[in-house]
Amino acid sequence: MKMVMAIVQDKDSNKVSSELAKARVQATRLNxxxxxxxxxxxxFMIGVDDERVEExxxxxxxxxxxxxxxxxxxxxxxxxxxxxxxxPIEVEVGGATVFVLPIEGFYHF
Amino acid sequence: MKMVMAIVQDKDSNKVSSELAKARVQATRLNxxxxxxxxxxxxFMIGVDDERVEExxxxxxxxxxxxxxxxxxxxxxxxxxxxxxxxPIEVEVGGATVFVLPIEGFYHF
Amino acid sequence: MKMVMAIVQDKDSNKVSSELAKARVQATRLNxxxxxxxxxxxxFMIGVDDERVEExxxxxxxxxxxxxxxxxxxxxxxxxxxxxxxxPIEVEVGGATVFVLPIEGFYHF
Ligand code: NI
Ligand code: NI
Ligand code: NI
Numbered sequence: 639m640k641m642v643m644a645i646v647q648d649k650d651s652n653k654v655s656s657e658l659a660k661a662r663v664q665a666t667r668l669n670x671x672x673x674x675x676x677x678x679x680x681x682f683m684i685g686v687d688d689e690r691v692e693e694x695x696x697x698x699x700x701x702x703x704x705x706x707x708x709x710x711x712x713x714x715x716x717x718x719x720x721x722x723x724x725x726p727i728e729v730e731v732g733g734a735t736v737f738v739l740p741i742e743g744f745y746h747f
Numbered sequence: 748m749k750m751v752m753a754i755v756q757d758k759d760s761n762k763v764s765s766e767l768a769k770a771r772v773q774a775t776r777l778n779x780x781x782x783x784x785x786x787x788x789x790x791f792m793i794g795v796d797d798e799r800v801e802e803x804x805x806x807x808x809x810x811x812x813x814x815x816x817x818x819x820x821x822x823x824x825x826x827x828x829x830x831x832x833x834x835p836i837e838v839e840v841g842g843a844t845v846f847v848l849p850i851e852g853f854y855h856f
Numbered sequence: 857m858k859m860v861m862a863i864v865q866d867k868d869s870n871k872v873s874s875e876l877a878k879a880r881v882q883a884t885r886l887n888x889x890x891x892x893x894x895x896x897x898x899x900f901m902i903g904v905d906d907e908r909v910e911e912x913x914x915x916x917x918x919x920x921x922x923x924x925x926x927x928x929x930x931x932x933x934x935x936x937x938x939x940x941x942x943x944p945i946e947v948e949v950g951g952a953t954v955f956v957l958p959i960e961g962f963y964h965f
Contacts, residue, residue, distance in 0.1 A: 750861075750955055764891050767891055768891055773891065773953070774890075774891035775863050775888045775889070775890065775891065775897065775899060775953075776888060776890075776891055777887070777888045777899065778887065791891070792861070792863075792888070792899070794953065794955060848957060849957070849958060850955050850956060850957055850958075851858065851956045851957065851958055852909075852954070852955070852956030853954070853955055853956070854913060854917070854952075854953070855951075855952070855954075856916070856917045856920065856921035856922060856951065856952045856953075856954070
């Protein structure tokens with residue numbers, strides 16, 4: 639048994655949560671926040687058998703890794719005056735940090 | 748020294764907290780939530796000497812384990828029409844998950 | 857790599873957070889609370905290379921350890937009647953608890 643602690647962006651947390659549930663992996667959610675950028679994130683605390691650790695990491699990775707996304711920035715006065723429209727730009731979203739911790743005991747009452 | 752992480756239902760968290768305090772065990776509380784059922788729970792982070800780990804687990808178990816309870820469901824229109832009363836039903840409440848983690852260092856400043 | 861979990865008083869958490877950032881140490885913040893005294897505190901979850909563990913502990917210690925501070929208590933009716941002024945008293949502020957946990961895996965996606 640291991641404890642997997644996964645810190646994912648809020649934007650991705652519901653998807654990660656439901657995919658863990660689909661895989662019937664028990665997880666506890668904690669509201670957390672980054673320290674550099676104060677954006678909200680979610681820390682999942684997951685108790686899982688050794689042989690399923692990789693599977694859990696794969697779920698987290700699939701649904702929360704950093705990736706590029708096109709986003710249309712809100713119109714500014716300048717852009718309205720210049721061109722009347724706003725162009726989509728590529729931004730990075732997501733990103734996760736995962737720790738695997740050894741445990742010495744696990745109980746469920 | 749170990750770190751005991753105990754996840755208990757909100758309903759039981761004040762009792763667990765005060766019983767840990769009575770035993771003079773230092774605990775830190777984190778608001779958390781389940782992942783399957785989104786009900787609120789509380790994660791206790793407890794630093795404790797090896798020889799008191801069992802005692803801490805016993806406190807958590809005693810005051811937060813899953814148990815049956817009779818509950819009177821709120822009256823619905825149907826039941827008022829049918830019988831004028833509501834019958835108590837047995838429900839499961841509580842339930843806790845406990846992890847015992849090894850630690851390599853502990854400091855108090 | 858280790859996981860350092862540091863519980864510091866809310867009063868000190870912004871300073872600890874910015875000093876960790878200055879040292880370019882990644883930290884995740886969790887809102888937490890004491891169990892004896894219910895005052896709010898902050899739990900920092902920090903993944904850090906073995907050779908920087910002492911440095912991280914030193915940052916936490918420097919900016920959040922328990923220390924004496926002079927505080928002027930709010931005027932009470934009695935003290936107004938007695939003397940017309942309130943005297944500064946020495947109080948303890950701060951205080952931190954730090955755990956160093958071994959980790960078996962660390963991933964950043
Ligand atoms: Ni990154
Ligand atoms: Ni259960
Ligand atoms: Ni103290």
